[in-house]
Amino acid sequence: MSDTPPSYYVPPHSYWPLVGCIGLTTLALGVVLSLRGGSSLMLLAGIGITIFMLFGWFRDVIRESMSGLYSDQMDRSFRWGMAWFIFSEVMFFAAFFGVLFYVRIFALPWLDGASNNVMTAELLWPDFQNMWPLLTNPDNSAFNGPQQAMGAWGLPALNTGILLISGVxxxxxxxxLIKNNRTQLISGLLATVLLGIAFVFFQILEYGHAWNDLGLTxxxxxxxxxxxxLTGFHGLHVSIGTIMLLIILIRCMKGHFSKEQHFGFEAVAWYWHFVDVVWLLLFVFVYWI
Known part of the structure; x- marks a missing residue:
C-alpha cells in the first residue's frame, strides 16, 4: 500500500461548527443584553466559547497539516477559499459603507428639502437642517443626537498609525520566513501581535470617551x-486577526513553516492587510470627512 497521501483529504466529522454556532449566538445575545443594561455574563460566556472554538478548531487543522495530509490540490483549494472569504468580507463592509453613503448623500438632503423633497421635509421634520455628523444643537433642535463628534486626530489617528506599522x-x-531567518520572522510576528493588542486597547479607551464624555451612544x-x-465590526475583526496571528506566532516558534510551504502564514497575512485597508477607509469616511 502506498504511503502517498490522497489527492484530496476529506476530514472526519467535527463538532467545532456546532460549538462555534453556540458561541456566536451566545455572544450576539450577550451584546444585546449588555446594550440594554443587563448582565455581561452572557457576553463573556460567548467570548469564551468562541475563543475556545477558535483554538480547538485551529489545533485540529494544524495537526492535519503537520501530518502531511494536504496535497498541492488542497493548497490551491485553501487559497481559493481564503480569497473568496476575503471577498465576502469586502461585501460585508461594503454594505455598511453603503448605508453611510446613502444617509449622507441622499437621506439627509431629502429631509432638508433637497431634490424637490420640500413636502417630505415639511411633513417629517420641518426644522431639520442637513449636517454631518448630526449633533444636538440649537440649529437642529428636531434631532436628539450626541453633543460632540469623535475627532479624527486623537485616538483614531493613533490607531491608524498602529495598524499601518503592523502591516510593515x-x-x-x-x-x-522567505529568507529562512527565524529571528526576523518571530520578532516581526511578535511586534504585529502586540500592535494588534494595542489597537484593541485604544479602541476600548476611545469607546469609553465617546460614550461617557461625548454622549455618543x-x-x-x-x-x-x-x-x-462600522468601527465595532472592524474592532471584532482586529481581535480575531490578533488571535490568528498569535497562533501563527506559536507555530513559527515551533518551526512549523518553511519558505516552500507556509500558506497558513499567508492566509492570516492576507486577512490582516485587508483589515488595515478597511480601517483606512473608516478613518477617512467615519472620522475625517
Missing amino acids: TLTVAHWG ISSGIYGSTFYL
Whole structure:
C-alpha cells in the first residue's frame, strides 16, 4: 500500500461548527443584553466559547497539516477559499459603507428639502437642517443626537498609525520566513501581535470617551449607529486577526513553516492587510470627512 497521501483529504466529522454556532449566538445575545443594561455574563460566556472554538478548531487543522495530509490540490483549494472569504468580507463592509453613503448623500438632503423633497421635509421634520455628523444643537433642535463628534486626530489617528506599522512588521516577518531567518520572522510576528493588542486597547479607551464624555451612544441617531456598527465590526475583526496571528506566532516558534510551504502564514497575512485597508477607509469616511 502506498504511503502517498490522497489527492484530496476529506476530514472526519467535527463538532467545532456546532460549538462555534453556540458561541456566536451566545455572544450576539450577550451584546444585546449588555446594550440594554443587563448582565455581561452572557457576553463573556460567548467570548469564551468562541475563543475556545477558535483554538480547538485551529489545533485540529494544524495537526492535519503537520501530518502531511494536504496535497498541492488542497493548497490551491485553501487559497481559493481564503480569497473568496476575503471577498465576502469586502461585501460585508461594503454594505455598511453603503448605508453611510446613502444617509449622507441622499437621506439627509431629502429631509432638508433637497431634490424637490420640500413636502417630505415639511411633513417629517420641518426644522431639520442637513449636517454631518448630526449633533444636538440649537440649529437642529428636531434631532436628539450626541453633543460632540469623535475627532479624527486623537485616538483614531493613533490607531491608524498602529495598524499601518503592523502591516510593515508583518511584511518584515514574511520576508524573514522567505529568507529562512527565524529571528526576523518571530520578532516581526511578535511586534504585529502586540500592535494588534494595542489597537484593541485604544479602541476600548476611545469607546469609553465617546460614550461617557461625548454622549455618543449607539442610540444617538444615525451617526451613533453607523459609528459603532462600522468601527465595532472592524474592532471584532482586529481581535480575531490578533488571535490568528498569535497562533501563527506559536507555530513559527515551533518551526512549523518553511519558505516552500507556509500558506497558513499567508492566509492570516492576507486577512490582516485587508483589515488595515478597511480601517483606512473608516478613518477617512467615519472620522475625517
